[in-house]
Amino acid sequence: MAEAKKKEPFHWRTSIAYKTRPKIVVRGFDVNDLTGNLDLGEMAYLVWRGELPSEAHGRMLNAIMVCLAEHAFSPSSAAARMVASGGVPIHVGVAGGILTIGDLHGTFDRPAALFQTGIARAKAEGRSIAEMADHLVREAREKKQRLPGFHHPQHIRDPRSARLIEVGQKLGVAGAHLALALAMEDATERHMGARVWLNAVGVSGALLSDMGFEPELAKGVMLVSRCVSLVAHVYEEMTRERGWRASSGQDITQPLDLELQRPEFYDGPPDRPFPDERRRL
Numbered sequence: 001m002a003e004a005k006k007k008e009p010f011h012w013r014t015s016i017a018y019k020t021r022p023k024i025v026v027r028g029f030d031v032n033d034l035t036g037n038l039d040l041g042e043m044a045y046l047v048w049r050g051e052l053p054s055e056a057h058g059r060m061l062n063a064i065m066v067c068l069a070e071h072a073f074s075p076s077s078a079a080a081r082m083v084a085s086g087g088v089p090i091h092v093g094v095a096g097g098i099l100t101i102g103d104l105h106g107t108f109d110r111p112a113a114l115f116q117t118g119i120a121r122a123k124a125e126g127r128s129i130a131e132m133a134d135h136l137v138r139e140a141r142e143k144k145q146r147l148p149g150f151h152h153p154q155h156i157r158d159p160r161s162a163r164l165i166e167v168g169q170k171l172g173v174a175g176a177h178l179a180l181a182l183a184m185e186d187a188t189e190r191h192m193g194a195r196v197w198l199n200a201v202g203v204s205g206a207l208l209s210d211m212g213f214e215p216e217l218a219k220g221v222m223l224v225s226r227c228v229s230l231v232a233h234v235y236e237e238m239t240r241e242r243g244w245r246a247s248s249g250q251d252i253t254q255p256l257d258l259e260l261q262r263p264e265f266y267d268g269p270p271d272r273p274f275p276d277e278r279r280r281l
Ligand SMILES: CC(C)(COP(=O)(O)OP(=O)(O)OC[C@H]1O[C@@H](n2cnc3c(N)ncnc32)[C@H](O)[C@@H]1OP(=O)(O)O)[C@@H](O)C(=O)NCCC(=O)NCCS
Pocket: 103, 104, 105, 106, 107, 145, 146, 147, 148, 149, 150, 151, 152, 153, 192, 196, 199, 200, 201, 202
């Protein structure tokens, strides 16, 4: 029988940080040097990417996180408030909201992946950005796929997009990925019958790609940013509302009011007898 490979005793392996009894070192810097000298966006960049950001990258990351922090009622805030209405601690409500961040809400990763693959393909295939944009939009149309990072069901034309683009251009961060995203928006007019606008998630995915963020890390930016406002929504739910969201004594009809779940809104099987042979008690 082969001899069992001798293993090292267990220890964590990380390039992020270490601590000893008297000090804490993050990506090589004493945390006390970072405290008071970095803002939270710059700290996030250092922890995530391992290096201090340039001034432009730090400001762009902060701008994206400010822009995406709060968005009134969307899936994350609505879910966080419903979870909080069950009477759970604040972090449980925040976690409930974060669970909605997926392919359709807060999807920084999907547009980032689309634009990064698009630029890589354009280089490999010797196509211009405009040609690749045209190809990607036509392909999505043919396959009846929706473009990640485009359209907004509440705004149609997302009011945040133009400002993010402006900030990205002023800071000199905007590059090939944003150019591809904008060219794809133009191409929607040719292939989708009407202009389908880039949303804030799409612009953020493009700008973060121009800053060198991998798609999963780009999604991390959204998660952290939205946590800021989920704390506010859960705290407000805990302190201003009555819990359960069904009380009939409130001025506004509550989302769990029985009026909103009347039998005529139900389209499952009709009422039926439980089979006698399945009865146990
Ligand atoms: C969020 C989303 C699910 C909303 O879809 P929706 O509720 O169907 O939106 P609307 O009803 O307003 O859609 C209107 C039209 O725009 C089209 N459309 C919507 N999103 C589109 C997209 N991303 N790409 C192409 N066309 C899109 C729809 O097909 C629809 O046309 P139709 O009525 O002919 O089918 C959809 O826009 C989407 O999947 N977007 C991509 C993911 C994304 O970026 N999410 C972040 C949102 S901030």
